[in-house]
Amino acid sequence: MSTATLTSKGQMTLPKEIREDLNLKAGDKVDFVKVGGRYELRPRNLRAADFAGMLHRPGMRAMSVEEMDEGIAEAVRERSERSLDRD
Structure with a gap:
């Protein structure tokens, strides 16, 4: 399990293994989504162009x-x- 520490300004650094696993780079955005009593971290690093051809048969x-x-x-x-x- 990875751990991040919250700074006095409310900021945190995601551990390297998580950034790599989610393919996050500097400037990428991350959503925090409440699911029941928990939060999920969801990367927003895909562009619409990344989906091109996805539905092609x-x-x-x-x-x-x-x-x-x-x-x-x-x-x-x-x-x-x-x-x-x-x-």
Whole structure:
């Protein structure tokens, strides 16, 4: 287990092994998220560009922005129709 000490200014240095494990570098941000009665440390060192291609399926062509917009509009219409049918 690693330990960090809080300074009088409320600052702490994350131990090297944790920084390396989370791939944190100087300037990276970290979120502290309350989960029940505990806090989780979550690194925010990924950019949107890091997710590029993550959902790609080999053999499928990429959709255009227009096709994506049409798909979203269709899903919204279907959801709206379902909610109206319940009333």
